[in-house]
Amino acid sequence: MVADNLGMDIDSLDGPLGHRVYSVLRNGILDLTFPPGMVLRKAALCEQLGVSRSPVAEALGKLSSEGLVDIIPQSATRVSQLSLGELREESFLREAVEVAAVAKVAIERTDEQLTRLSRNMRLQALLAEDHDYQGFFEADVDFHALIMEFTGYPKVAAAAGQLSLQLRRARMLLLPKEGRSDETLQEHQAILDAIRHQDPVTARKAMSAHLGQLITRLAPLEQQHPTYFRST
Template sequence: MPVSEDSPLRDAKKFLPALQPLNDFPGSLSQKVYMSLKQAILSLAFRPGELMQKSQICKELGVSRSPVTEAMARLASEGLADIVPQAGTYVTRFSMAEIREGAFLREALELAAVERVATTITEEQLVLLKRNLRIQEVLMQDGDTAGFHQMDAELHELILSFTGYRRLASLAETAWIHVNRARHLNLPMPGRMQATLAEHKAIVAALEARDPEAARQATRHHLRQLILLLEPLVAERPEMFTNG
């Protein structure tokens, strides 16, 4: 189904190419193709339910069919693509059940993280968080949803890293993968970037005050906005969601 002129998806693509060049990614050729396709899915450059045309992907990336086939199989194993025999490979539609589960897991991890970080945060770490907020503000003013989303993710990653637990960020990313994709539907909504920035500032202010309970409350409020904002889209954009 074509994207309407007023769709959040159209604005979300404003700063995004369909596929990022392979040179943007490290690793083997197969890994690069996988990362390029995954980024296109997570950023909604490839829309939920869209057919991933192998011949077009090969042409755009300048590769043979083999690494594309491998990448698609890997994406399918992660739940980001559906391989339909004799029909092709489609981008997985959103599942509110998976999004709710991912949001629940991410909230549990992040609330524990900010509570810990509020008692251990250093001035140098606060500088990094405040620098990130300043960049978010510039990106918001420019209307750069893709750039804003990247800095949003970086802020959360910084806080998780400040716990000192090395595996925490990767665990959170795994739990958050379907939620992260769905978040691209929200940021282009009028006023959402401004609200998100305000929520981020509240989290950082609580950390600067070394107040664990305030940090938990600010983080909980921020994370729960996603589900509240997505619920109406299930009815408005049913072609992007499964019934499950």
């Protein structure tokens, strides 16, 4: 008897059934409800979700092409494990994209966009003060998502999210001991200031410095959670 309530299913009213189970599985993987390495049994998922195998297969296929599940032909399919190398690659990509984006936003920003970023910053400060690390994490993600949105390039925003899925999963692991809210807050403030002053060069540097520190904090995780990482 495994955990069977997945917190959602039919209330995700939107679109095709296949897309809904995709969302459910994806969320479960990203918030580590399905830990890396866990085997996903199609039959079990069908029973729990109350659907047939077709939409589940479709969902697993998509997740596979996103790298969130490894699917071994004719054998099994399991939640993909993390690897430090892959995290480094995603970090490189994320930095490349977000640095370019923040430079563009710094130049073209409107006052209304600046206001929205400021509002998010105050929210971050509030949550950090309350030691609500979960909420702080979400506000942090929103901060970056806002900048992506302000590029005016919806596809860029979507791609930036897709490209750092593994990073997002890894960051969940160091959530509990987030004693770093203050530093993060300062780094975000530096980025915001550069955007405010419409200074793309400084914005680039601030974003680069902010993102660059993440990978060094991720490295120790391989020892702390060996089962979550690829054996190589």
